[in-house]
Amino acid sequence: MKQIRKIGFWFLVLFLLILICLPGIWIFVSAFRPNPEILSKPANWIPDRWTIHQFTQMFSINGYVSVPAFKYLMNSVIISSVSTVIAITIGMMGGYAFARFNFRGKNSIFLSLMLARAVPGISLSLPLFILFAKLGIINTSFGVILVYVAMNVPFTIWLTDGFFRQIPKEMSEVARTDGCTRLQAFWNVELPLAGPGIGAAAIFAFLLSWNEYALASIITRTVHSKTLPIGMMDYLDEFTINWAGMCAIAVVMIVPALVLTFIVQKHLVSGLTFGGVKG
Amino acid sequence: MAKVELKNITKKYGEVIAVQNMNLTISDNEFLVLVGPSGCGKSTTLRMIAGLEDISGGDIYIGDQLVNDKDPKDRNVSMVFQNYALYPHMTVEENLGFSLKIAKVEKEEIEKRVKDAVLILGLDDLRKRKPSQLSGGQRQRVAMGRAIVRRPDAFLFDEPLSNLDAKLRTQMRTEIKKLHQTLKTTIIYVTHDQVEAMTLADRIIIMKDGYIEQIGSPIEVFTKPANIFVATFIGSPPMNIIEGDLIKKENKLIIKIDDEINLECPQKIQSSLDNKNKIYLGIRAEDIMPKESNDNPSNNWCFQKSINLAEPLGTETQLFFTIKNKEIISRMYNPKDVKVGDKIDFQIDPNKVHFFDAETEKAIF
Numbered sequence: 150m151k152q153i154r155k156i157g158f159w160f161l162v163l164f165l166l167i168l169i170c171l172p173g174i175w176i177f178v179s180a181f182r183p184n185p186e187i188l189s190k191p192a193n194w195i196p197d198r199w200t201i202h203q204f205t206q207m208f209s210i211n212g213y214v215s216v217p218a219f220k221y222l223m224n225s226v227i228i229s230s231v232s233t234v235i236a237i238t239i240g241m242m243g244g245y246a247f248a249r250f251n252f253r254g255k256n257s258i259f260l261s262l263m264l265a266r267a268v269p270g271i272s273l274s275l276p277l278f279i280l281f282a283k284l285g286i287i288n289t290s291f292g293v294i295l296v297y298v299a300m301n302v303p304f305t306i307w308l309t310d311g312f313f314r315q316i317p318k319e320m321s322e323v324a325r326t327d328g329c330t331r332l333q334a335f336w337n338v339e340l341p342l343a344g345p346g347i348g349a350a351a352i353f354a355f356l357l358s359w360n361e362y363a364l365a366s367i368i369t370r371t372v373h374s375k376t377l378p379i380g381m382m383d384y385l386d387e388f389t390i391n392w393a394g395m396c397a398i399a400v401v402m403i404v405p406a407l408v409l410t411f412i413v414q415k416h417l418v419s420g421l422t423f424g425g426v427k428g
Numbered sequence: 429m430a431k432v433e434l435k436n437i438t439k440k441y442g443e444v445i446a447v448q449n450m451n452l453t454i455s456d457n458e459f460l461v462l463v464g465p466s467g468c469g470k471s472t473t474l475r476m477i478a479g480l481e482d483i484s485g486g487d488i489y490i491g492d493q494l495v496n497d498k499d500p501k502d503r504n505v506s507m508v509f510q511n512y513a514l515y516p517h518m519t520v521e522e523n524l525g526f527s528l529k530i531a532k533v534e535k536e537e538i539e540k541r542v543k544d545a546v547l548i549l550g551l552d553d554l555r556k557r558k559p560s561q562l563s564g565g566q567r568q569r570v571a572m573g574r575a576i577v578r579r580p581d582a583f584l585f586d587e588p589l590s591n592l593d594a595k596l597r598t599q600m601r602t603e604i605k606k607l608h609q610t611l612k613t614t615i616i617y618v619t620h621d622q623v624e625a626m627t628l629a630d631r632i633i634i635m636k637d638g639y640i641e642q643i644g645s646p647i648e649v650f651t652k653p654a655n656i657f658v659a660t661f662i663g664s665p666p667m668n669i670i671e672g673d674l675i676k677k678e679n680k681l682i683i684k685i686d687d688e689i690n691l692e693c694p695q696k697i698q699s700s701l702d703n704k705n706k707i708y709l710g711i712r713a714e715d716i717m718p719k720e721s722n723d724n725p726s727n728n729w730c731f732q733k734s735i736n737l738a739e740p741l742g743t744e745t746q747l748f749f750t751i752k753n754k755e756i757i758s759r760m761y762n763p764k765d766v767k768v769g770d771k772i773d774f775q776i777d778p779n780k781v782h783f784f785d786a787e788t789e790k791a792i793f
Contacts, residue, residue: 323509
């Protein structure tokens, strides 16, 4: 009886797992088959014909480009990487300051940073659009990077603050009596110790930028500035939708996200818990 | 090696005073121990010397240099922390050589000095290990080694043995003492353990609430405590403090402890007791001796009490009884069976009794 219940439980888990993964599996499968087959009714779960047509077209191997997906991919890589590097640099310094120093208004500044993160991004889209249009940085990678940095800094501060707090302050003190300046103590002792945590924060910031759609859709309209999620909309024509192309671009987007999440998951959970406990 | 001088050092945290007007000269090669209960300002003083804590007032000199505004790195002192604070991402060797690497000392020189330290501290087999692979005692040794290789003007120890178990603590205590004798350097050592203070120090400073209560050699602070606080802090078990009323009787000054115990006040302190009607007596447990024979040295104070508790420790038995509802401890060095309720005759040599003013709690000599 116990055995049956156990097997039943695992079947339930498997069923739920498949249910949750179903959209992802559908996208993955659809990326490798022609568009008409996707639309066939009843749904055809296993493709009759596997093809990498969408991918070859996307990366213009055949010389014909309907959607400049490779350009979008490069935009995404550049925007996400640059914004991550800047955000993690600022966030790391901010997190260190919050973890190590006492200054006037420390708690209120920390709280307001966190509150800034709580504002729904989409509510900023109109003011951002107007501001960026006036400044002339609309449709530029720079503009998007700026937005993503602002979006990620509070989060990276929150995470790295937790990681630095975990390192006993005697570490930097002993380094300083060992002849280090504060900066040397940070660089040689505290940073290597907080390294895994900071790496996790960086990957998280990267993923947020990589997946962001709402704001980018407002401030990027040209091939030179669109990121992959926005580029996906190029497959929407007036009368047709290229589902296969969209799914292919989605796969291209998902793969790095999946790999990075896999690397970071352990640290991410601990990072979030530090922050949570700190209060 | 250098002397360290503190002049009118004060440290305030907002309204709270951690250290008040401290004046102190620690001479070259001296082993000085700062001891006191938690929150007495001893660690703060050490951290101010290290430069890890700003000073609110006064001057600190290391050697002949004023170091008030100098960074810790420019003070040439080494500090050993309670939790060791070894760099977890470096091997023992790298931990030891780190300060020299930062100071851009040549590689051969670093190797030589690390080797010396490793030999002094018996860490030779552990050179390639990370701190997480070391035991508590080994970690403590590495922490000391890290301080040694710098060849600092002064070593600062902040409760370095508190995280070790009792046996290891005794062992490391001896090692620190030996280290001092080998290196012949100035050491400032903070502890709350009076045994550590007594065994290690050339000179002890007893602190309380940011003030220095007494400075002196271990024997001095033990035999001549300046006040009740020092008297009860130094020595184990703590000194017995008994309150007595001063009564004049037929031109004699009598100290009345309770209805049964009336003691004659020694001549030498009588002049200090004019117009006073109360006094505190401080008597160490070993000075309240159970009488072993009937002969009664005429100058000794004698009384009889019934025993509340007897703790045999092998070489001695500690006897507990009460005077005026206060627990008093006596040491019996020739242990015999004592049962609860037994009446025991005690004698006290008045020359070994410490007298303290009832108002100021300061010693009357």
